[in-house]
Amino acid sequence: MKKKELERxxxxxxxxxxxxxxWSNLFCIILLITIIxxxxxxxxxxxxxxxxxNCWQENPQNPESPPCIAAVxxxxxxxxxxxxxxxxxxxxxxxxxxxxxxxxxxGGRPEKYGGMDQxxxxxxxxxxxxxxxxxxxxxxxxxxxxxxxxYITKESWTSxxxxxxxxxxxxxxxxxxxxxxxxxxxxxxxxxxxKHVIYSIWQRSDSPEAFYSTSDIDFDGxxxxxxxxxxxxxxxNYPNPFNSKTIIGYRLENxxxxxxxxxxxxxxxxxxxxxxxxxxxxxxxxxxxxNLSTGVYFYVFQIGSYIEARRxxxxx
Numbered sequence: 001m002k003k004k005e006l007e008r009x010x011x012x013x014x015x016x017x018x019x020x021x022x023w024s025n026l027f028c029i030i031l032l033i034t035i036i037x038x039x040x041x042x043x044x045x046x047x048x049x050x051x052x053x054n055c056w057q058e059n060p061q062n063p064e065s066p067p068c069i070a071a072v073x074x075x076x077x078x079x080x081x082x083x084x085x086x087x088x089x090x091x092x093x094x095x096x097x098x099x100x101x102x103x104x105x106x107g108g109r110p111e112k113y114g115g116m117d118q119x120x121x122x123x124x125x126x127x128x129x130x131x132x133x134x135x136x137x138x139x140x141x142x143x144x145x146x147x148x149x150x151y152i153t154k155e156s157w158t159s160x161x162x163x164x165x166x167x168x169x170x171x172x173x174x175x176x177x178x179x180x181x182x183x184x185x186x187x188x189x190x191x192x193x194x195k196h197v198i199y200s201i202w203q204r205s206d207s208p209e210a211f212y213s214t215s216d217i218d219f220d221g222x223x224x225x226x227x228x229x230x231x232x233x234x235x236x237n238y239p240n241p242f243n244s245k246t247i248i249g250y251r252l253e254n255x256x257x258x259x260x261x262x263x264x265x266x267x268x269x270x271x272x273x274x275x276x277x278x279x280x281x282x283x284x285x286x287x288x289x290x291n292l293s294t295g296v297y298f299y300v301f302q303i304g305s306y307i308e309a310r311r312x313x314x315x316x
Contacts, residue, residue, distance in 0.1 A: 048215040051067070051105060054124050067120055067124075071116065084139075086106065093210075104214065105117045119159075119162055133189045142179035151169060152192070185200075232251060250284075257276070264298075265298075
């Protein structure tokens with residue numbers, strides 16, 4: 001009897017110990033998986049609102065604008081719920097190898113995000129004007145960044161044309177930066193008329209993965225330089241590039257309030273050259289960059305409702 005009781009107790013002890021081992025090890029395995037599970041970064045431009053983010057805000061189940069409605073019909077609602085993952089896992093800076101002309105808005109993934117590639121004038125567009133402007137990326141899972149690229153469509157592009165790499169011109173490439181959930185990128189918008197596109201790329205530095213964002217903007221109501229050619233004439237600064245000083249010349253046909261500000265490539269204002277009423281006639285103003293570092297700067301000329309930005313290079 002004693003032997004059987006000992007065997008029964010030993011069996012229970014072993015059984016309990018085995019169960020305890022299984023549960024403790026299972027807990028450790030779950031904990032380990034939780035710790036080492038990779039965090040996948042995601043993001044898009046929320047200002048000016050990207051196409052995908054706008055469609056998500058409209059409500060994937062019942063969107064309002066015609067392009068978002070068409071996107072749901074063609075590709076379903078899931079892409080809109082996944083608004084923050086228009087990406088290429090292996091881009092590593094070679095974006096044109098993975099994202100083809102006509103598929104820029106879908107990030108080269110037309111099978112899922114092809115609704116964003118629609119060629120139409122009806123995309124919801126953010127009103128803008130030439131001059132200083134801020135692009136905002138919202139990253140739901142931040143990661144270290146190699147750079148952000150911000151492009152704008154060329155002056156000759158129209159919203160009735162496909163979006164291609166050749167239709168874009170680079171506004172700015174940022175320096176490497178640490179992880180951040182919200183990133184503001186200052187740019188200088190050039191003169192445009194009508195609807196255009198801001199195309200942005202987020203290239204991670206800790207992975208080859210890159211994210212792509214397409215935002216529609218509208219310069220409607222902004223006059224072109226041809227419309228105002230009888231009111232003033234703005235000359236290119238000279239010399240350009242310049243060593244320390246450069247001259248900006250312009251002619252006013254009528255008395256006007258004139259503003260000329262200087263910005264660096266990050267959108268920070270470094271100088272105000274003119275901010276007053278001026279009489280008609282020829283005018284010149286000198287910009288002194290002796291205390292500034294070598295690089296690209298912009299002078300932003302404003303008269304009435306018209307704003308024009310031009311680039312100049314300070315070179316030691």
